[in-house]
Amino acid sequence: MRVEEFSLSLETPLSTAAGEIRERRGVAVGIGDGVGEAMPLPGWTESFEECREALADVGKSDPSSALADLDDRPAARHGLSLALADRDARDAGRSLAQHLGAGGGSKGPVESVPVNATVGDGSVEKTADAARKAIAEGFGTVKCKVGARPVEEDVERVRAVRGAIGNGPALRLDANGGWNREEAEHALNSLAEFDIEYVEQPLPADDVAGHRELTSSMPIALDESLAGRRAEEIEGLADAADVFVLKPMALGGVDRAVELGRRLDSVVVTTTIDAVVARTAAIHAAAALDPDHACGLATADLLAGDLAPDPAPVTDGRIEVPQGPGLGTDGPWSENGGGDDA
Ligand SMILES: O=C(O)CCC(=O)c1ccccc1C(=O)O
Ligand SMILES: [Mg+2]
Structure with a gap:
């Protein structure tokens, strides 16, 4: 198993109610020709240090049997399970989406997925401008x-956004x-007039009962x-809730995200x-699930650089899923990869 630590800056920090995201640190994982990535984000996963240590321990044993020990290290498990799945998909000559979908529902993965633009917190004008640009x-x-x-x-920001996008x-x-x-309660009632598809995580993570009891008719x-x-x-x-946001990194891997997504009615x-x-x-996981909502996968442009060129850029609000064997990228081990301007 190969590991390579990396750090990427955001082009512009993403401002949220839970703080500002300025930088992302991760670990790339290679097993044979399979590639994985652990990108921890406290609040959703273990810390970078915990992730790095967990992967260092895996390196001392047999990678395929180490998965079972990573239940409380979702980002590390994501990195390792992805490298194994990518290797197996390449071996089988199938895309990762096909590999993940195998044995699942009746129809195969879709070839493209609709995606949403992600607009951070900011002034009324900044927010409306970003939405208009999207x-x-x-x-x-x-x-x-x-x-x-x-x-x-x-409320004024959302009014301006709705006005800007029509x-x-x-x-x-x-x-x-x-x-x-x-x-x-106050926010959801005041925002209802703007025809909102849904509101993600209005209340703190541990207040599941509160989400159940919200009286607004706005989807949650x-x-x-x-x-x-x-x-x-x-x-x-x-x-x-009405919709479940599946972050493969937080769930411990794309294998787990797809398995869970099959059992829930409405996911992104x-x-x-x-x-x-x-x-x-x-993107491959989304293609295997074919969700009924646009997915939050248009985040490449938030980064100032990347590990390798993007094999799946956004065009007209959609992403085409790479159809070759495996993932469609070799990450930091790409021949033409690396560099901050990829
Ligand atoms: O869903 C999207 O549009 C992109 C992903 C996103 O918003 C996000 C990115 C990093 C950390 C948390 C979140 C989030 O959904 O809360
Ligand atoms: Mg969210």
Whole structure:
């Protein structure tokens, strides 16, 4: 097993109710010709240090049997399980989406997935400008961060965004657990007039009961509340939300995300602002699941650089899934890879 640590800056920091994301540090994993990526993000996964140590321990044993020891290290498990799955998919001459979909539902993976633009917290003007730009680029869905400022300011931001993009595009919000119950009720009631697709994580991660009890008719999605939970537990939350946000990195791997996604009615697949290896893996997972909502996979442009060229860029609000064997990227081990300007 090969490991390579890396660090990538964001082009512009992503501001959320849970703080600002400025930099991403991860570990690339190679097993044979298979490539994986661990990109820990505290709040969803273990810390970078814990992840690095867990992968160093794996290196001392047999990688395929080490997976079972990584249940409490989701990012490390993601990196290792992806390298194994990519290797096996390449061996079988199948795309990762086909490999992940094998034995699942009746139809094969889709060849492209719709994706949303991700707009961070910011002033009314900045937020509306970013949303307008996304629509001009061809996105049909915009996701806007809320919950980082007083509710009335978010209402003005969302009003400006809806005004800027018009009534056609879907608009979803993500509060990243930034409201208490009273604020959430007030926010959801005040935002209802803007035709919101759903609000992600209005309440803190541990307040699952609060999500169940919200009285607004606006659809609710859970994201942070899924982190660190086992699949059976998450299935038990099915009545607490309308949509489930599956982050393969937080769930311990694309294999787990696909398995869980098959058992839930309504899901979206998103990155944790991953580098090219994990981001492309999440695209394959989304293709295997064919979700009914746009996915949060358009995060490549948030990064100032990457491990390798992007095999799956966004065009007109969609991503074409690489159809060759495996993932479609060799990550840091690409012949033409590396470099901050890829
Ligand atoms: O869903 C998206 O649009 C992109 C992913 C995203 O927003 C995100 C990225 C990193 C960490 C947390 C989140 C989140 O969904 O809360
Ligand atoms: Mg979220």
